Amino acid sequence: MKWSEMCIHTTNEAIEPISNILHELGASGVVIEDPLDLVVEKDAMFGEIFELDAKDYPEEGVYIKAYLPFNSFLGETVEEIKQAINNLIMFDIDLGPNQISLSEVNEEDWATAWKKYYKPVQISDKITITPTWEEYTPKSSNEIVIELDPGMAFGTGTHPTTVLSIRALEKYISGQETVIDVGCGSGVLSIASALLGAEEIYAYDLDEIAVKSTQLNAKVNKVNPSIHTKQNNLLNNVDIKADIIVSNILAEIIVRFIKEAWENLVDGGYFITSGIIQAKQQIVLDQLEEQGFEIIEINELEDWVSVVAKKK
Structure with missing residues (x-):
């Protein structure tokens, strides 16, 4: 089967959007x-492993590469994607060059080539994230290993916004907490919460694919009994008293449900937010x-900000 590689x-x-x-x-x-990823000095203390080639990267901005089935609907799908991306301007999101190109790839090449980008990464004092196909031996008995399959999820959990979120969870989870994960994506924050000792985790996402990814990854990591997943729009109609609410999404989305987060937190509970670019930090703080x-x-971390707030 042939695939079309869309490079944005x-x-x-x-x-993220x-x-x-x-x-x-x-x-x-x-x-x-x-x-x-080529020039930023990584946290040496976490022993990250990268196999990167500078020729694959733009001089400025980023490339997002997606793979679409090469079929009769390809043209319509591409146009729909372009329109949806252009609509992000209404949310005051900087699209940069916003240049899109297409190329053809064979399934055999794509099915394995992308895996070279993903290796085990220790992202905090306790937690290492590793793709499911990599052999990895924990370096100590205290190390927590999360296995993810990026092919079915939303990245490998090593983006700075996710790293910031997990480091905050590691600091504020002491055991037996109830956690709500708003915009769960691959489920990595829910899984981290469970492995760090949270008792009940409620994972919500508007995207059905994300809900399924969270369920699958929870099973891989053997924490599915503690994680309750549901397709839901932010915290609409949620009535759960949580000790911690964590959300790694855009600043523009976070400010939409701050009131609901307050209502769903116990007194003294923590609201961990990430996915915030520095230019929009003050909007969230206010x-x-x-x-x-x-x-x-x-x-x-890099160009991203995470905020931890407490319900007084």
């Missing part, structure tokens, strides 16, 4: 080629404080 030259800010569009419109796998939250921490 855009910005780091647009990675464009990737979501691609998955929703039938892309069978997405690869992110960010030149920051809305959180207006609602009554106390800002506990602001953490940064």
Whole structure:
């Protein structure tokens, strides 16, 4: 079978929303080629492993590559994707060059070539994320290993926004908590919560594919009994008292459900937000404080920000 590789030259800010569009419109796998991965000094303490070639990366911005079936509907699908991406401008998302190109690839080449990008990565003091096909031996008895299959999910869990979220969860989960994961994607934050000791996790996503990915990855990591997944729009009609709410999505989306997050947290509960670019940090902080939250921490990694707020 032949596939069409769609390459979108855009910005780091647009990675999450464009990737979501691609998955929703039938892309069978997405690869992110960010030149920051070539030049940013990684946390040596976490022993990350990369096999990257500078020729694969743009000088500025990022490449998002998606793979679409080469069939009679390809032209319509491509146009639908282009329109959906252009509509992101209405949400004040910088699309950068927004240049799209198509090329043809054979299934045999694509099915294995993309796996070279993903290796085991230790992203926090305790947690290492590894693709399911890689052999990995924990370095200590305290190390927590999360196995993910990027082919069925939304990335490998090593994006800076995810790393920031997991580091916050590691700090604030002490055991037996109830956690709500808003916009669960691959389920990596829900899985991390369970493995760190949370008792009940409620994982919500509007995308049915994300819900299925969370369920599958939860089973792979043997934590599915603790994770309750449901297709849902943010926290609409959710009435659960949680100790922690975590959400790794766009700043524009986070501010839409701050009131609901407040209502679903116990007194003294934590709201962990990520997926926020530095330019939009203040928008989130202002809305959180207006609602009554106390800002506990602001953490940064590369161009991204994570905020931990407490219900006073």
